[in-house]
Amino acid sequence: MGHGALAIVVTTLSIGYDMTQPLLAGIVTDLSPNRGQAIGLNTFTLFTGSGLGSLLFAGALRLGLEAALVLFGAMAVLMAAAAVPVFRGEIPPRAPAAHG
Secondary structure (H helix, E strand, O other): OOHHHHHHHHHHHHHHHHHHHHHHHHHHHOOOOOHHHHHHHHHHHHHHHHHHHHHHHHHHHHHOHHHHHHHHHHHHHHHHHHHHHHHOOOOOOOOOOOOO
């Protein structure tokens, strides 16, 4: 895989993170009326995931950059597939009815 293709893969992964992290923050704040605890959980998972992700990726680099990116991509697809049944029943809260 050439440098241009690797740049596209890394950019795509970054865009995916940038698009899902704010959504996760929104979901987490809807978990409980105790917003402070929800934001604490969000922050904990964000920094724990960043640290563990970096550590695991550094270990996977022993297999080579291409193999590490394929491994992480495969894990992301598997985790997304596992999340679909978990969040299938989730519905957005109803907006208050307008009186007019």
